[in-house]
Amino acid sequence: MKICTIIGARPQFIKAAAVSAEIARRKAVKEVVIHTGQHYDHEMSEIFFRELGVPHEKYNLEAGSGLHGQQTGKMLEAMEKVLLKEKPDMVLVYGDTNSTLAGTLAASKLHIPIAHVEAGMRSFNRKMPEEINRIVADHLSDVNLCSTITAMKNLADENLGKSAVLVGDVMYDCAIMFAELAGKRCDPLRRLSLVKGKYALMTCHRAENTDDKKRLTGIIDAINMISRKTTVVYPAHPRTVKFIGKYGLSLSKNVRIIKPVGYLEMILLEKNASVIITDSGGIQKEAFFYRIPCITMRDETEWVETVKLGWNRITGADSTKITASFAKFAGKKPPATSAKPYGNGKSAAKIVNYLVKLR
Ligand code: UD1
Ligand code: UDP
Numbered sequence: 001m002k003i004c005t006i007i008g009a010r011p012q013f014i015k016a017a018a019v020s021a022e023i024a025r026r027k028a029v030k031e032v033v034i035h036t037g038q039h040y041d042h043e044m045s046e047i048f049f050r051e052l053g054v055p056h057e058k059y060n061l062e063a064g065s066g067l068h069g070q071q072t073g074k075m076l077e078a079m080e081k082v083l084l085k086e087k088p089d090m091v092l093v094y095g096d097t098n099s100t101l102a103g104t105l106a107a108s109k110l111h112i113p114i115a116h117v118e119a120g121m122r123s124f125n126r127k128m129p130e131e132i133n134r135i136v137a138d139h140l141s142d143v144n145l146c147s148t149i150t151a152m153k154n155l156a157d158e159n160l161g162k163s164a165v166l167v168g169d170v171m172y173d174c175a176i177m178f179a180e181l182a183g184k185r186c187d188p189l190r191r192l193s194l195v196k197g198k199y200a201l202m203t204c205h206r207a208e209n210t211d212d213k214k215r216l217t218g219i220i221d222a223i224n225m226i227s228r229k230t231t232v233v234y235p236a237h238p239r240t241v242k243f244i245g246k247y248g249l250s251l252s253k254n255v256r257i258i259k260p261v262g263y264l265e266m267i268l269l270e271k272n273a274s275v276i277i278t279d280s281g282g283i284q285k286e287a288f289f290y291r292i293p294c295i296t297m298r299d300e301t302e303w304v305e306t307v308k309l310g311w312n313r314i315t316g317a318d319s320t321k322i323t324a325s326f327a328k329f330a331g332k333k334p335p336a337t338s339a340k341p342y343g344n345g346k347s348a349a350k351i352v353n354y355l356v357k358l359r
Contacts, residue, residue: 001029001359004088004112006079008036008063008099011171011282013048014263015094015117018173018348020055026352031055032086036075036099037062041238047262051185052178068098068129075102083110090115090355093137095281096130100137108140115355117170119144120151120160121281121302129207130281138163143358145351147171148341150304167350168343171282175267175289176345182264189272191265192233192256200230200326201273202255203280205237209297213247215317216240219297220249222322223277227254229330232277233269235261275329277322284312285342293329295322305341310334 003023007016016033023031035057039045049056061078063071079102083091091107093100094117107114119138123131138144138160146152147169155164189196202223209215223232232255236244244251251257261269267286270276276287277295284303287294294312306312311334315321 002088005092006103008038009097012094017052018170022348022352033057035060043260079106096134101133104137114141115143116141120146120155122154168347170347172342182267188265196272202234202277206279210243218317218319222319224252295325
């Protein structure tokens with residue numbers, strides 16, 4: 001069986017690390033990796049292949065950055081050629097990025113079966129580019145591999161129940177797989193002179209936050225206020241660096257803005273933080289895996305379980321709500337829970353077993 005894995009953005013390299021490792025264990029499956037080139041800086045791409053052992057791509061479509069149509073169009077054109085050449089039995093796509101969309105569109109027009117990892121997530125906000133990508137990917141995929149019961153329900157509501165399979169979340173696999181290695185390979189606390197439990201970790205990159213001056217200003221104001229109480233470490237996505245410059249915003253001295261870090265350093269920065277402040281999908285889940293309170297600077301979340309269990313507060317980009325949530329978490333830790341809404345850390349094996357049986 002030949003599977004073409006299509007990846008292109010940071011979280012997809014991480015998710016693929018778990019699934020590709022599982023594919024490599026099966027003699028009956030051959031994997032060909034196609035990198036769309038959506039992310040290309042060393043610290044947004046190559047670092048994950050190196051440190052997580054993701055098989056390097058056979059093809060890089062070099063789509064680069066651009067407007068949505070331009071970026072997706074470039075990927076689509078190049079992808080079609082590669083898929084025609086490789087003739088895979090199946091295409092494997094991840095998440096909800098433009099790379100997911102292009103991979104799904106190209107494969108469906110060529111009648112190649114598609115399996116979609118992290119299918120069925122919904123924010124019910126069609127202003128998010130990711131929401132459009134997910135809806136199209138789920139509706140075109142033959143197999144929708146779901147992380148949560150919520151995702152299964154979302155697909156059933158769209159009459160896609162027959163294609164949906166509950167496998168758990170591959171990011172939980174990664175969190176378990178790489179935790180020990182992280183401790184052996186790096187020491188970001190020492191590198192950045194941080195003290196365990198004495199700093200907040202922040203990330204921000206969502207288009208709805210970065211591309212809107214009012215929202216980004218609200219976020220930066222809140223972070224500056226929080227930095228009066230604690231050090232804030234901020235591995236900054238290049239998109240946000242660009243907009244902070246464009247809007248002329250500035251960060252206080254106690255906000256340590258650094259380049260994006262590798263996954264192994266990120267695990268340790270997350271685990272040792274007092275609180276995580278983010279608009280990332282993946283990081284909301286990771287905060288929950290490590291039981292670190294999380295403040296989500298979005299108006300809604302797909303990862304509703306983290307909120308229901310008390311570990312995640314949704315604040316939007318409102319500086320008052322962000323700082324109030326920080327104060328609440330500083331005063332009282334969320335309730336302990338042994339709930340496992342994201343599976344048991346064996347999702348990658350479930351995915352590959354399922355796909356192999358389809359042949
Ligand atoms: C994309 C995904 C988003 C995902 C995120 C993960 C879409 C629509 N969005 O958002 O769902 O959460 O990846 O990180 O697919 N840039 C660089 N170097 C890079 C990559 C990007 O400088 O290696 C800068 C460029 O200025 C680019 C901007 O970041 O225009 C945005 O990159 P892009 O891939 O279009 O979207 P992301 O915000 O990364
Ligand atoms: N991540 C990382 N280094 C960073 C920021 C994030 O390794 O500097 C990891 C993070 O731990 C998580 C994933 O990247 O596993 C999340 O990616 P991102 O926030 O870019 O995208 P999203 O999950 O929102 O789509």
